[in-house]
Amino acid sequence: MASFQDFPISKQLQYALDDLGFTIPTPIQVQAFPVVASGKDVIGISQTGTGKTLAYMLPLLQNLSYSKQINPRILVLVPTRELVVQVVEEIEKFTKYQNVRTVGVFGGVNLNRHKEAVAQGADIIVATPGRLYDLVISRALQLKSVKKVVIDEVDVMLDLGFRFQLVNIFELLPERRQHIMFSATMTEEIDELIQDFFRGTTTISIASSGTPLDNITQYCYRVQNFYTKVNLLGHLLQDKNEYTKVLVFVDNKRNADRVFDALDGQFVNDVSVIHSNKTQNYRLRSIEEFEQGEHRILVTTDIMARGLDLDKISHVININTPAFAENYMHRIGRTGRAEQPGTSILMFTRKEIEAKEAIETLMDMQIEKLAFPEEVEISTQLLPSERTRIKERDNPHKRNEDEVGASFHEKKAKNQKTNKGGSYRRKVKEKYKKPKTKGDKNFNRRKKK
Known part of the structure; x- marks a missing residue:
């Protein structure tokens, strides 16, 4: 099919x-x-x-008839x-x-x-699985009429711990239904889900998750530490003509706030x-302002690495x-969309070399390394995780682990005795050859006579 007209x-x-x-469909849509x-x-x-959203929605909408139910x-x-x-829009x-x-529902x-909406x-x-499950168990929503079930980005759902809700939702759905599952990766957990609920499946594989898009140019920088990365980022973003719409990925929420605080002072309201x-x-x-061009830079964690369709992102850093x-493949996939050119920049430290090499092995290509700009300041400020732990080698007040201190000494003879139980119990046991209990009082008394 050369075009959607076909x-x-x-x-x-x-x-x-x-x-x-x-006008022209993508391979997955075809x-x-x-x-x-x-x-x-x-x-x-x-x-x-x-274009996975249109790939599954176009045939579903074509077969969806008008109904008042x-x-x-x-x-x-x-x-x-x-x-x-995004999907609702x-x-x-x-x-x-x-x-x-x-109708869209989420937590x-x-x-x-x-x-009220449903x-x-x-x-x-x-829906997100958690909110859908809440609506179903509260009887606000019935799934008895569902004939088509789409699970998009299923690998992310399982990573987020939604397997329990997914399984429960599947068990509440009508037995006769069609499953449409889309994912960028295939894992053992996904395969187990397929074996349990899918029947006679057809697999469509366009490209493996390690195949980079041809229209994404990739570069990398070797950098000393986190705050030097922030300095390099600020230096690059000064070129507003080149870096027109930039998505910056950070590994966690705290570091995302650190990057934002540093950039917000340099690029006010941007x-x-x-x-x-x-x-x-x-x-x-924040997403809307970034999409509409009110903000040129968006700092985020991997929450943005999957699924969201943002137009004309010039750079992913x-x-x-x-x-x-x-995860690197999912991140850089935010740029170079819909046949548009895009650029990806990776910053790595000495400790991250192994992770960078794993990325290159997955892609079966080397990321072009650029020289670190001389005008960028090398920061001496370190994150807690980057600081070297100080070992006190010659501290006279710190004893070695195997060294016995002055407070450890031999016990006195009276304290070396072991606890053998009360004398009453020992004497009764010696006399009757077994401990005396409430249940055998009468038996013991008769035996004594």
Whole structure:
């Protein structure tokens, strides 16, 4: 199929695609459409940024007829709140000329609000597993009419500990249903889930998770420590013409705040930060401001590495080298989307060399190393994890572990006795050859006579 014009879809869907400017389908969209439309269980293995949402929604929407019933017929499960919001927005764009009711539910919002929303009726429910399970067990939502179940980014769901909710949701669904699962990686845990619930599956694999997108240029810098990385980051971001829309990945929430504090003083009103400690409204507002160009730089943890579709990100900068090589692939997949060029920059310390080499082994390529700029200051400030532990070699007040101190001495003879129990118990045991208990008082008394 050379274009979407060749897809057997309704005029309403075709008009929506034209409005969005979608003309040429991606490989995953081409291969997934006939299989999903046939009603078979599907497992799609494809990199992030290859158009998976449209790949599964286009055939589902084509076969979704108009209905006034309250209970949903399509269920889409995603791992994060931001993904729920994004998928709902995408579906609303695809159904611009159709009468399709889509409701998104996720944690961090009052449950009663979502109870009211689903009570109005929905054709498609997009949800995180935890919130969906809450709605089902509270009987605010019934799944008896669900015929199509989409599990997007399933590997992230399992990493976040959603297996319990997923299994319970599967057991509450009608027995006759179609499963559509998309993931960037395939793990043993995912395979177990497939074996338990899927039937006659068709696997569509476009590219392995270690295959980098051809339109992403990759560079790396060898850096002394964390705060020197921050200095290098600030130096690079000064070029506003080159670094037009930058996503900065940091390994944890505390370091994300540290990077934000440093950049916020240098680039006032041009930086935002999101991580799981931020409120839902703050996170959604930060993403919206970044997407609309109000902020040029967004600092985040791996919460943003999967699924979210942000347009025209010029650079992805990794402050830390991910411990798992595949996480690096998910991070850089935020740029170079929809055939657009993108650039990835990796910063690594001496301790992170092994992790960097694991990434290069996975990709089967070497990341081009750039010279560290001379004008960037080498910071002497260290994180607690970077500081060397001081060993007091010649401290006269610190004894060795095997050394016996002055307070340890031989016990006196009276204290060397072992506890053999009370004298009463010993005498009774000697006389009657066994301990005396309440149950044998009469027996012992008769024996004595």
